[in-house]
Amino acid sequence: MMAGLSRTVFTGGVVAPRTSVLGLFRVSKVAGPVSKCSRVKTLVTSAAQKNTNTEYVIVGGGNAAGYAAKAFVENGAAEGKVCIVAKENVAPYERPALTKAYLFPVDKSPARLPGFHTSVGGGGERQTPDWYKEKGIEVLYGTEVTGLDIDKQSLTTSSGDTISYNKLIIATGCTASRLPEKIGGSLRGVHYIRDVADADQLVAALQSAKKVVVIGGGYIGLEVSAAVSAWKLDVTVVFPEQHVMPRLFTPTIAAHYEELYKKNNVKIIKEVSVVKLKSGANGEVDGVELTDGTTLDADLVVVGVGARPVVAPFLDAGLKSEAGAIEVDGMFNTSSPGVYAIGDVAAFPLKIYDRRTRVEHVDHARLLDAQSGVTTVDSSVGFMFTDMKVGECVEVGNFDPKYAAFWIESGRVKGVFLESGSAEEFALLPKLARQQPAIDIPALKSADSVETALQIAQEALGKQKVATV
Numbered sequence: 001m002m003a004g005l006s007r008t009v010f011t012g013g014v015v016a017p018r019t020s021v022l023g024l025f026r027v028s029k030v031a032g033p034v035s036k037c038s039r040v041k042t043l044v045t046s047a048a049q050k051n052t053n054t055e056y057v058i059v060g061g062g063n064a065a066g067y068a069a070k071a072f073v074e075n076g077a078a079e080g081k082v083c084i085v086a087k088e089n090v091a092p093y094e095r096p097a098l099t100k101a102y103l104f105p106v107d108k109s110p111a112r113l114p115g116f117h118t119s120v121g122g123g124g125e126r127q128t129p130d131w132y133k134e135k136g137i138e139v140l141y142g143t144e145v146t147g148l149d150i151d152k153q154s155l156t157t158s159s160g161d162t163i164s165y166n167k168l169i170i171a172t173g174c175t176a177s178r179l180p181e182k183i184g185g186s187l188r189g190v191h192y193i194r195d196v197a198d199a200d201q202l203v204a205a206l207q208s209a210k211k212v213v214v215i216g217g218g219y220i221g222l223e224v225s226a227a228v229s230a231w232k233l234d235v236t237v238v239f240p241e242q243h244v245m246p247r248l249f250t251p252t253i254a255a256h257y258e259e260l261y262k263k264n265n266v267k268i269i270k271e272v273s274v275v276k277l278k279s280g281a282n283g284e285v286d287g288v289e290l291t292d293g294t295t296l297d298a299d300l301v302v303v304g305v306g307a308r309p310v311v312a313p314f315l316d317a318g319l320k321s322e323a324g325a326i327e328v329d330g331m332f333n334t335s336s337p338g339v340y341a342i343g344d345v346a347a348f349p350l351k352i353y354d355r356r357t358r359v360e361h362v363d364h365a366r367l368l369d370a371q372s373g374v375t376t377v378d379s380s381v382g383f384m385f386t387d388m389k390v391g392e393c394v395e396v397g398n399f400d401p402k403y404a405a406f407w408i409e410s411g412r413v414k415g416v417f418l419e420s421g422s423a424e425e426f427a428l429l430p431k432l433a434r435q436q437p438a439i440d441i442p443a444l445k446s447a448d449s450v451e452t453a454l455q456i457a458q459e460a461l462g463k464q465k466v467a468t469v
Contacts, residue, residue: 050161053083053138057163059145059155060171060310061086063095064343066118066127068169069137079136085155085163087172088195089142091129094121095173098199099220099304103206103227110203113196145172148317150336170314170326170334170341174307179215184277189285190301193220202302206231209300213237213288215274217244220304222257225266228302236267236296238288243270253417256399269296277301309345322356323347390414394444394453402450406457412436413457418450425454432457437464 051057056072058065065084069092072078086092094116101111117126125131132139145163147156155163176192179185191202206212210233214225217239225237237244243254258268272290280286288296309325320327320335325347332340332348347356391409401420406413413432418425437460447453 049164051083051163053081054164055081055166057165058084058169058171060173061088061092062173063118064171066092070119073135083138085140085143085145087144090196092118098193099223100227102199105231108230145313147313150317168339170345171343172310173344174309177306177308179303187277187279187285192303205300209233211297212300213296213298214302216304217241224302229264229266238269238272240273250393250405252395311345396447396453397450404450404453411438413439437461
């Protein structure tokens with residue numbers, strides 16, 4: 001996104017299970033070599049079986065799959081045992097790049113593969129297709145799973161082949177939510193971004209575009225509009241809420257970023273919805289009709305209105321669901337033994353709130369390679385993409401350059417937003433969100449700087465630690 005937003009950290013009360021893939025799948029119990037004879041026998045008796053490596057099958061070729069593979073490799077449990085089933089024809093990559101640097105024009109040095117293969121975003125090595133081959137990991141590219149037979153421990157692909165597994169790891173991620181076809185959601189010139197092919201089509205279209213309308217004021221809408229603005233096109237963002245990022249931002253935070261976008265020639269229209277996308281004589285989109293009666297000229301439209309977990313084949317097979325995803329416990333076990341779900345598709349328990357939720361964020365995928373070998377669940381605070389605006393919000397600073405917002409409920413810190421903090425200050429945020437200390441609200445409100453406010457929060461953590469000793 002634009003300068004400044006990349007330096008922002010928001011952390012709230014979402015506590016995702018943090019453990020290693022090896023801890024989840026209890027590799028220690030199957031650490032011995034897999035019998036080659038039994039594997040060959042399986043292949044012979046099932047002529048349409050597509051995979052050779054059957055011990056661990058990971059369905060999905062996104063970040064979660066890539067980081068899971070990294071964990072298996074680091075613990076010597078990958079060679080000849082792991083198979084990744086990827087719908088795309090490329091190895092796992094850092095998906096957030098698609099709505100950021102991937103969309104830059106040539107003169108801005110756009111990101112391209114293999115530059116952002118997993119796991120460079122988490123500080124690891126670049127896992128190219130050759131990396132998977134070298135590690136003995138089988139990757140089935142261009143393969144879509146359409147069915148699951150839990151009793152037979154097998155998957156069915158769109159081509160009719162079968163994939164056998166001993167343990168199954170579901171990491172299929174999400175697909176972009178689409179506008180209804182009846183209002184023009186499938187017109188030529190209307191784009192959705194979820195994979196490299198989508199991004200390539202958008203980049204090609206941008207080369208001849210003049211007027212771009214971005215629908216949605218969340219992360220995708222803001223990231224795309226920021227990147228597209230580098231093409232020096234006419235860019236307008238429209239959304240129905242009162243300000244951008246309504247689930248996370250206070251009006252003050254939103255106003256700061258909206259002004260930043262306006263300075264970069266991105267127009268913002270709030271509190272309007274799309275009535276329909278208008279089609280020109282050639283069948284391509286040429287306008288966006290809004291609920292306030294206006295129609296925006298557009299020869300290119302990008303839709304960023306959310307995403308849906310890709311879980312239908314697995315729920316149809318009988319796995320329990322919650323929050324539109326696959327229900328898992330604190331060890332990512334689904335309702336079926338030997339079947340696990342990770343990443344965007346997992347609805348996991350929140351310890352501190354005693355409820356279950358699903359979080360779409362790359363950091364949750366990256367956590368999979370942490371603390372390998374652990375067989376118990378630690379708690380880790382993730383970046384929160386759900387409604388955090390609970391209780392009272394205390395704001396400190398004026399974005400010059402720092403700013404902080406503290407969400408307080410029943411006298412305790414529930415979440416923190418920090419702009420332009422130091423590494424040490426950012427490191428404090430997960431501790432605050434996890435421990436939720438009681439804090440001196442009057443002192444926080446009277447803080448004359450972000451540094452002072454964070455010191456007050458640090459002292460609150462210290463007092464809570466003393467109280468629990």
